Amino acid sequence: MTAPDVVVARLTEALGERVDTSDAARHAARADKSGHSSAGPALAVVNARSVADVQETLRIATATGTPVVTRGAGTGLAGAANTGPGEIALCVRAMDRILEIRPDDLLAVVEPGILNADLNDALAREGLWWAPDPASRSISTVGGNIATGAGGLLCAKYGVVRDAVLGLQVVLADGRLLSLGHRSVKGVTGYDLTSLMIGSEGTLGVVVQATLKLRRLVAGDVCTLTAVFADVRAAAAGSAAVTASGIQPAVMELMDAASLAAVHDLLGLDSPLAGAAQLTIQTDGPAAVAEAESISRVLRERGAAVVVSGDPAEGERLLGVRRAMHPAMERLGTTLIEDVSVPRSALPAMFDEIARIERAYGIVIPTVAHAGDGNLHPNFVFDGPDVPDTIWAAAAELFHAALRLGGTLTGEHGIGVLKRRWLGEELGDDQWELQRRIKQVFDPAGILNPGKVFTP
Amino acid sequence: MTAPDVVVARLTEALGERVDTSDAARHAARADKSGHSSAGPALAVVNARSVADVQETLRIATATGTPVVTRGAGTGLAGAANTGPGEIALCVRAMDRILEIRPDDLLAVVEPGILNADLNDALAREGLWWAPDPASRSISTVGGNIATGAGGLLCAKYGVVRDAVLGLQVVLADGRLLSLGHRSVKGVTGYDLTSLMIGSEGTLGVVVQATLKLRRLVAGDVCTLTAVFADVRAAAAGSAAVTASGIQPAVMELMDAASLAAVHDLLGLDSPLAGAAQLTIQTDGPAAVAEAESISRVLRERGAAVVVSGDPAEGERLLGVRRAMHPAMERLGTTLIEDVSVPRSALPAMFDEIARIERAYGIVIPTVAHAGDGNLHPNFVFDGPDVPDTIWAAAAELFHAALRLGGTLTGEHGIGVLKRRWLGEELGDDQWELQRRIKQVFDPAGILNPGKVFTP
Structure with a gap:
């Protein structure tokens, strides 16, 4: 290990003003959008402008045994780009051509x-x-x-x-x-x-x-429909029925009662019916209108109140309710956004598991889902910067439930630091070890994002 | 290394009648459909019926340091499943549930x-x-x-x-x-x-x-059209024009003059016009008819003689001409079927390269292409079982041309033994070495299909 000031001096000598050692930059590199932060500020931030800059940074990192954390816009939700003390934050955001x-x-x-x-x-x-x-x-x-x-x-x-x-x-x-x-x-x-x-x-x-x-670009119309159900299980079963009917919507989003209430409150909309959950569905392409009609029939037969719109602006407004989920949660406290994914047919059972965990822990877990593909984002909301142990215990039950249902820990956010404890449970010991060895082939000195994905 | 008879005895003890040591089976395992064979018969053929059979075979192979070549139906075109002396052919064809x-x-x-x-x-x-x-x-x-x-x-x-x-x-x-x-x-x-x-x-x-x-399954009609062009370059440019027009056919196959002549001869059809090349295109789904009409216009504007059919049986007959390529080539001699792939816009340039190689070597290279995706199958035809050096020299020029055009050695057949000499040229030394090390992580003793993909 080379002394930190020597590493910074070598970076600065090679890369000049592209090396930012300001407190503001070093602190900003600590966090992504997960709410989680590293233990302290990064050693330095390199704002790479070319492939050569990236190569030079990595050569210096290898020569000095210094860890490197690659960052883009810092919007991750698993802490994978969080950079800590002694680590170089290699930012490629400016390489945007x-x-x-x-x-x-x-x-x-x-x-x-x-x-x-x-x-x-x-x-x-x-x-x-x-x-x-x-x-x-x-x-x-x-x-x-x-x-x-x-x-x-x-x-x-x-x-x-x-x-x-x-x-x-x-x-x-x-x-x-x-x-x-x-x-x-x-x-x-x-x-x-x-x-x-x-x-x-x-x-x-x-x-x-x-x-x-x-x-x-897909030619043709876009139809948007909302379907309100008495409860979340009925909405999940409705989405599974759409998939099973053979129609493939472009978008099929589900919001449970707690999510819907929080977003309506944020946007100043009328309160939704107590307990009601909603599907927001878009069809596109040459058969968009016919598909929207077929989906309406499937959902009405299952008791949903359905509204269909062929107007693009109205469609955007309806989807905007779903898009407001993240800001609505941020108003309630610190949020741990989970990301389990299950086979589509298991969506109702997964919502049963979430309800069970809510009862067991005496908490509310507002949940949205990409119901068309079985990917759920349950939100754990709490006070203060750190995830309380009881929330982690509830999250662990959520992961175990997803795995039991044939699903996965993470559909799209990644493992980062927040889910690495459970990686071995999904992969099994043999695969975990195999993956570690692949990592070593690429990075024998272990300087690339150490401590992420795999527990140290 | 354990003596071969000891390996066979252990396999037979563990797996009984699933181990076939007959001359017929051991010889059959030497070859796939590439025309290439291993140096001699396999040590034994294991006809696995379960996961446990596969595991047991590999445990014995590891314990005795014996190479294992996995085989399915033996239809490969790169020699990857060819099994040689001292090697166990592990056939999973019977695991078909x-x-x-x-x-x-x-x-x-x-x-x-x-x-x-x-x-x-x-x-x-x-x-x-x-x-x-x-x-x-x-x-x-x-x-x-x-x-x-x-x-x-x-x-x-x-x-x-x-x-x-x-x-x-x-x-x-x-x-x-x-x-x-x-x-x-x-x-x-x-x-x-x-x-x-x-x-x-x-x-x-x-x-x-x-x-x-x-x-x-895709609902709606299937339309099939054939478009005859004066030469292969015009046909290749025609297919690129279809892709560039924004229409996505399900199938777009190209046959050059030599291919077309050989197949017409095999099927007893009238001889095609001298030098003429043909596209065979299928559209499917709800917009199939409209798409076929648009494609017809694009190709007629480029001088093609186009015939469109909405009749499924006629469509199958038209595509059958393309499907008869392999048997038509087999009548002409031993065939080395190549498999280069290039970006779709480079298809005309790749046919220019093939014409150049034909002239340079004084040979004819009948070529069909999946023109919709830029994957070409040039056929080198020769006498006798072994590829002559001059054919390999021509094939090497073909590979180099594909790489120069931003393409690849193999679109879909794989490297096997037949293309391993050129693997490093496409990957580069650093990536070749990295891939070798990944192989070692999975197979530290080097018993899985040794000598395939990578040169020994």
Whole structure:
């Protein structure tokens, strides 16, 4: 280990003003949007502007045995980019260029720091679209989307990040640059290291360029419908019935009674019926209207009060209720947003488990779900900066329930620091050990995001 | 190393009649459908009937230091399943059960030995479909499709194997069983080892169960059209124009003049016009008719003679011409089927390169292409069992041309033994070494398909 001031001196000598050692920057690097922070300020923040900057930072980090935490816009929800004492925060947010858009090959080549929404604005002008759409899309980077393997609202119909990346350029821990994957639709040369990097949360290398698989913008109408049910279990069963009916909506979001009440309060809307839960569904493409009608029939037969709108502005307003969930929760206290995912048919059973945990712990767990794909975001709300032990105990029961139902700890936020305690329970000891050894192949000195994903 | 007869004795003691040491079986395990064979008969063939059989075989292999080559139906085209002297052929073809079909969760759980077409017959009865459709689908196994990362005719619209697998059960070299991936639509817990296994050609572990992501059968019409062009470059440019127009056909196949002539001869059809090349295109879904009309316009404007049919039987007959390519080539001699893939816009340039190589070597290279996704199958035809050096030299030029155009050595057949010499050229030395080390993590003793993918 080299002394911290020597590391900073070497970084500054090599990278000049791109190294920020101000208190403000070093403190800002401690946290993401999970509410969790590292134990103290970062050693320094490197604002990389080029692949060469990233390589130089990693060469110095390797030479001095200094940990490196890669950061984009800091919008993660699992603490994976939180940088602590003695660690370099390597920020790639300023590497935000679009290098290429190829409508004829349906691909784009971009730097990692571009915001998802900014990329999609540029693509839309060419009639194109990168489908991954995390709720954070206006504030999160493409690199961060790749690092977490992000999902979003449209995944059941249009896929997740893993389905939308053809290739990556990655800088290894020692500063070497690798090109992974390809520009063609097909390609099976060697192992699929592109997929291995997706969702690796900064532990295997630093993504400095991505070749993205694009779609054409969907032509046709968009229909939005809301369906109000007497309780959350009925709403979950309704969403499962839509999937089972064979219709594939673009969006199918579920809000339980506590979520709905908090958002209505935030937005100044009339209070919802006590206990009522709501599905918000969008259909798109040439069959949008017919699909919305079929979905209405399925849900009305199950007792829902359904409203359908073909007006885009009204559709946005209806979806806006769902989008206001995060700010509504922030008003109530500190929030631990969970992210379990289960097979779609298990959604009603998962809501039963949440109700059981609420009763057992005497707490309310406002929950929204991407019901179309079985991904739930139960919110634990508490006072103060640290998650109380009792909340962690309740969260652990939630994880165990998801695993029992054939699900997973995390659908789209990642493991980071907040869920690493439970990683072994999902993977099993043998796979946990195998994954650790893969990490060592990429990063033998253990300087890339140490303590994240895997417990130290 | 344990003496071969001791290995066979241990296998037979543990697995009884499932161990086949007949000359016929040991010789049959030497080859796949590439035309290439191993140096001699396998040590023994184990016809596994259960996960436990696979585990027992691998435990004995590890204990005795004996190489294991996993085989399905033996339809590979790169020699990856060819088993040689001193090697156990571990055949999982008899593990062919469908364990679960879940229309509500759009997934199926299957054993690896089931044929792709048999699975899809069973799924079709429930209105479901596993989209990967290699041309070999009636004779190739799902496990083999996964091991090669297979593609097929429908990939531009409906994806490749990587897009259609949620999870795998894998037996490691030492006999331990791992569960990778998940049953939910989303899931980002730890590294994506499911994707790492896809296309790993038996070098990392033995797939014994797969959780597959299904689609609903596509409703609506199917339209088929053929478009005849004066030459292959015009046909390639035509296919690129279709993609650039924004219409996504389900199938878009290209046959050059030599392919078309050979198939017409085999099927007893009238000879095609000299030099003429053909696109065969299918559209499906609710907009199939309108899309076929738009495609016709695009191609007629480019000088093609276009015939459109909405009749399913006629459509099958038209596509049958493309499907007869492999038997037509087999009549001409021994065939080395190549598999380069390029970005779709580079298809005309790749045909220019093929023409250049034909002139330079004084040979004809009949070529078909999945033009919708940029994957070409140039066929080198020669006499006798072994690929002549001059053919390898021409093939090497083909690979280099594909790499120069931003493409890849292999779109869907894999590296096996036939392309391992060129693996390093595509990956680069650093990535080649990294991939070797990943192989060592899974298989430290190097008993899983040694000499395949990587040069020894």
